[in-house]
Structure formats: C-alpha cells, structure tokens
Amino acid sequence: MPSNYRTYQPEQSYLLPPSLSDWLPEEHLAFFISEAVDEMDLSAFYEPLEQGDPRGKQPYHPAMMLKVLIYAYATGTFSSRRIAQKIEEDVAFRVLAAGNFPSHRTICDFRQQHLQKFVELFVQVVLIAKGSGLVKLGRVAIDGTKVKANASRHKAMSYDRMKEEEQRLVSEIAELTGQAERTDRKEDQEYGSEKRGDEVPEELKRRKSRLKKIREAKKRLEERQAEEDRQKGRYPGDKGKPNGKKGHPYQKEFGQPKEKAQENFTDPQSRIMKSGNGFEQCYNAQACVDEANQIIVAAGLTNCAADNAQLIPMVEATQANTGELPEQVLADAGYRSEPNFEYLESKNIDGVIAFGREGKENTAPVSLSNPATQRMKEKLASADGEAAYRRRKVIVEPVFGWIKQVLGFRQFSFRGPTKNNAEWHLVCLAINLRRMSTGIRLAAA
Numbered sequence: 522m523p524s525n526y527r528t529y530q531p532e533q534s535y536l537l538p539p540s541l542s543d544w545l546p547e548e549h550l551a552f553f554i555s556e557a558v559d560e561m562d563l564s565a566f567y568e569p570l571e572q573g574d575p576r577g578k579q580p581y582h583p584a585m586m587l588k589v590l591i592y593a594y595a596t597g598t599f600s601s602r603r604i605a606q607k608i609e610e611d612v613a614f615r616v617l618a619a620g621n622f623p624s625h626r627t628i629c630d631f632r633q634q635h636l637q638k639f640v641e642l643f644v645q646v647v648l649i650a651k652g653s654g655l656v657k658l659g660r661v662a663i664d665g666t667k668v669k670a671n672a673s674r675h676k677a678m679s680y681d682r683m684k685e686e687e688q689r690l691v692s693e694i695a696e697l698t699g700q701a702e703r704t705d706r707k708e709d710q711e712y713g714s715e716k717r718g719d720e721v722p723e724e725l726k727r728r729k730s731r732l733k734k735i736r737e738a739k740k741r742l743e744e745r746q747a748e749e750d751r752q753k754g755r756y757p758g759d760k761g762k763p764n765g766k767k768g769h770p771y772q773k774e775f776g777q778p779k780e781k782a783q784e785n786f787t788d789p790q791s792r793i794m795k796s797g798n799g800f801e802q803c804y805n806a807q808a809c810v811d812e813a814n815q816i817i818v819a820a821g822l823t824n825c826a827a828d829n830a831q832l833i834p835m836v837e838a839t840q841a842n843t844g845e846l847p848e849q850v851l852a853d854a855g856y857r858s859e860p861n862f863e864y865l866e867s868k869n870i871d872g873v874i875a876f877g878r879e880g881k882e883n884t885a886p887v888s889l890s891n892p893a894t895q896r897m898k899e900k901l902a903s904a905d906g907e908a909a910y911r912r913r914k915v916i917v918e919p920v921f922g923w924i925k926q927v928l929g930f931r932q933f934s935f936r937g938p939t940k941n942n943a944e945w946h947l948v949c950l951a952i953n954l955r956r957m958s959t960g961i962r963l964a965a966a
Contacts (some may be wrong), residue, residue, distance in 0.1 A: 526660035541616045551592055551613040553958040558588050561629075561645050565638050570893055581623050586631045587642075588617045591718055597928040601629035623749040636935070636943040643820065643946040646953050647842045650816045655960045658843060662851040662917035663835050665828045666808075666925070667803040669932040670791035670941070679935045776902075788936040794826040804938065806945050809835045810917045817920060820949040822942035828855035832874075833864050846870060851913035854878065862893035873900065873909045 545551060566583035592613065593604045605625040607614040623631075651654045692772060787802075794803035803828055809819040819838035823831060840846050849871040856874050865872035874897060887895045900906040924930050930948050933941040 524811075541619060544612050544616055548958075549613065549619055550595065550734070550955060550958050551588075554592050554595065554954055555588050555617060555671050557646070557649065557954055557957070558584055558591065558651065561642065565586070565641065566635055569634070579623055581627065581631075582916070583631075583635075585618060585621055585627070586623065589614060589623075589631060590628065591947075591951050591954065592617055594928070595955045597930070599934060600928065601625040601632065604628050616946055627667060633692055636940055636947075639943050639947040639950065643950040643953075644842045646957075647818050647948045650814075650953060651843055652956050653957065653960075655814040656811045656816050656818060656843065658811060658839075658845050658847045660812040660820070660849040660851065660912065661809050661818065661839065661847040662812070662913045663807070663856065664853065664913075664917040664920045664921070665805045665807045665823075665855070667794045667801075667826070667832060668806045668930070668941075668945070669796070669798040670788050670802040670804055671933050671936050672788035672802040687855050694902070711738070790824055790938055791936075792824045792826060804933065804941055804945075805831075807831050807835055807841050808917065808920060808949065809838075809847075810920050812912065812916050814956060815916060815920055816956055816960075817949045820946050822938055822945050824938055828853075829858055832856040832861045833856075836864075836870070849873065849909065851910060851916065853913065857894075857897075859891045859894050864896050866893055866896075871909075872897065873906055873913075875910060878903065920952065924948060928952065 542552075563583055566587065589604065589608065593599070593607065596613075598604055598607055599903060602625040604614075605623065605628055608618045608622055611617075647656065791802040791804060793800050794805065796803055803826075805823045805828070807819075807821040807823065807828070808817045810816070811818050819835050819842055821831060821835060821838060832850075837845070846868055847870060850865060850873070852872075852874045853873040854877050857876060861874065864874060876898060887898055901910065928948070928951075933944055935941050935944055
C-alpha cells in the first residue's frame with residue numbers, strides 16, 4: 522500500500538496574497554536589520570533625492586537599499602552583482618527588497634554615492650547598542666588586522682627597478698621617435714610632403730604612457746622618503762652624520778628612497794604588509810571592541826603596517842562615538858610606547874599593553890627616562906595585570922575571525938584609504954548588528 526504523502530502541488534497558485542512576514546521565522550536576522558534601519562536617522566540618504574531625478578525616474582527607497590546592502594555585508598555578500606542575484610533567489614533578500622529588484626549597477630551606484638555616510642551610520646549602530654545595554658565600556662581591546670587592498674602586488678615596482686625602466690623607456694622612445702622621423706622623410710620623398718604620415722605610432726604611445734606612470738610613482742616614493750627624512754631631523758643637502766651625532770654618514774641623499782622601496786600602480790596609497798598569506802598590498806584595519814558583547818565601538822584604517830600610532834586615535838574615537846572613555850584598555854605589543862602609556866594615564870584609563878608576545882615578554886631594562894613604561898612593566902608583572910591581559914585575545918581576535926572567516930571579508934572593494942575606511946565601517950556596523958541580534962534575543966529570553 523503506497524504511503525500517504527503530504528500535499529505537494531508546485532503549480533498551485535495562492536488564493537490570497539502571501540505576507541512577507543510569514544516567509545521567515547520571527548528571530549531571523551533580516552527582520553532585526555530591517556527594524557534597526559527603521560530606527561536610524563536616514564536624512565542624509567534622503568537629501569540627494571529631494572530634488573528628484575532629472576531623468577524623471579523614480580528612485581528606489583533608500584531604507585530598502587540600506588537594508589539589503591547591510592544584510593548582504595552581514596551575511597558575507599559584497600559583490601553588487603551577487604547581491605542583485607540574491608534578491609532574485611534568496612528569500613531573506615526578497616523580504617527586505619519587498620518586491621523591488623534593483624540591478625547590480627543601481628546597487629553599486631548607491632553604495633558609491635553614500636559610501637562616506639556609512640561612517641556616521643556606524644556611530645548610530647554603536648549608540649543603539651549602548652542604549653540597549655550591550656556596550657558597557659568597562660574593558661575594551663584594541664587591535665588591527667591586515668586586509669588586502671584592491672590592488673595586485675604584481676602591479677608594484679621597486680624604486681631601483683623604476684630607475685632602470687625609466688632609462689630603458691627613454692632610450693626606446695628616442696629610438697622609436699627617430700625611426701618615425703626617418704619613415705616620415707622617406708614617405709615625403711615617395712608620396713610628397715602634403716600626404717599625412719606624422720601620426721604617433723601606437724607602440725610609442727604605449728611606452729610614453731608607461732614612462733609617465735613610472736615617473737609619477739617614482740616621484741611619490743621620493744616625496745614620501747623626503748617627508749620621512751624631515752621627521753628624522755634631516756634637511757635637503759644634509760650629507761653629514763645623523764643630527765650631528767657620532768656615527769656613519771647618511772648612506773642616501775635626502776629624499777632618496779631605498780632601492781627595494783615599492784610603489785603600487787593600481788592603488789598607490791596601499792602598502793606591502795605581511796599578512797597570513799605572506800606579503801601583499803594591504804591596509805591596516807583597526808577596531809576597538811567592548812568586552813560585554815564584543816561590539817565594535819570604534820573603527821579606523823591606516824596604510825601604515827605598524828599599530829603604534831593608532832592607540833590614541835582609537836581611544837578618542839571610542840569617546841567620540843559613545844560619549845565615554847573606557848575604564849580599561851587592552852592591547853598587544855604593537856601599541857607599546859611611552860607617549861601611549863602617558864596618554865592613558867592622563868585620561869585615568871587603566872592601560873594593559875604587552876611588551877612582547879605572550880610567553881616571550883621583553884626582559885630588556887627600561888630607561889629611567891620612561892617612567893610610564895616602567896609602571897606598565899610592573900603592572901604586567903602583577904597577577905592582576907597578567908589576568909587582565911589574557912582577556913585581550915578573547916575579546917578582539919574573535920571579531921576579526923568572524924569578519925574574515927564567517928563573512929569572508931578579506932579584500933576591499935575600493936581604492937584609496939578614504940573609501941576603504943568607509944567600507945570598513947560598513948563591515949563593522951554589519952557585524953555589530955549581527956552580534957546585537959543575538960545579544961538582544963538572549964537578553965529578552
């Protein structure tokens with residue numbers, strides 16, 4: 522006897538229109554993001570649309586576009602083409618889009634147009650988390666992670682190679698120019714001087730374009746090196762010993778980069794940094810994470826591989842975003858410096874910053890001229906200091922793990938630090954909303 526199956530009629534039409542709220546469970550992330558966006562101040566997104574579209578087209582609702590974009594980032598979808606595909610195929614995306622089907626170009630343009638506004642939106646999310654009791658600011662941890670730039674390291678060239686290529690291209694351009702002139706004279710004799718034959722050969726155009734790019738990159742390297750030399754106390758024409766002290770004369774002229782110094786042609790402001798996959802063109806993305814529910818309360822971006830200069834800006838950003846200073850700040854040895862320790866003390870913040878890798882602490886003596894460093898070393902040697910520092914890796918490192926492993930965000934979509942800083946804030950607000958969805962649900966249970 523055949524089994525009595527449940528009814529299955531895929532061609533059956535609905536007698537009444539279905540409700541979007543019935544398509545997903547109540548606790549679904551899409552509903553939480555939708556409700557969170559509805560609570561945000563989106564006036565900055567509406568302003569550009571107040572005058573209407575000059576082409577007479579009706580724009581998509583900014584709230585709908587935001588909900589779709591934030592949900593996409595919160596679930597690991599960053600490509601505008603992939604987002605447009607998801608709106609057609611994925612139930613959660615269709616619920617948020619509510620019958621709208623923006624093209625990938627529309628999604629891309631919306632993200633580009635409003636990119637800088639995501640920095641302000643990130644702050645609103647932090648304040649919502651704080652208002653919900655999910656941010657305590659008792660203890661925070663600061664750290665950085667290297668995120669691949671939208672540039673290939675194979676599109677970079679060292680300063681030494683630039684000089685070689687510059688000489689080679691100048692020589693080839695001169696040869697091609699001479700060859701073109703000889704051809705012109707020959708054609709003038711054969712066809713007469715009135716016939717055109719003076720067009721620049723394509724091969725010559727290509728070499729001139731490449732020479733221009735190399736010279737521009739070479740100039741950027743030299744300007745950057747000159748600025749570094751000025752910060753070290755050097756000045757143009759200074760060839761003597763560093764700052765008049767004993768030692769060897771400078772090996773390089775003022776403003777002359779090292780032979781191995783590199784510049785990237787695709788994203789010149791990105792830098793070669795050591796990442797988990799070796800040396801790549803990267804940016805250094807920063808985050809300050811609150812211990813209570815691992816909410817990111819401040820985010821930032823730099824093209825400097827070292828973290829040292831980022832501690833004070835991250836603490837100040839935390840205060841600007843939340844209106845409060847944290848009670849305790851944890852950070853690894855990359856943030857160690859006397860000015861950083863003095864700053865934390867001046868703000869009455871209990872700083873716990875390592876001197877080296879855990880289990881391999883730096884035992885070198887501390888200079889008496891660095892009293893704040895001496896006090897930090899004594900704190901780290903205490904039982905309370907050791908216990909506090911052990912909390913660092915379980916506060917901030919899982920957040921980077923979620924962003925890179927769970928969401929799969931490993932490369933920026935844009936070029937330049939300004940745009941990538943905005944996208945980093947979008948990533949951080951998306952992961953915050955994902956964390957808040959869980960935290961609020963658990964608090965209500």
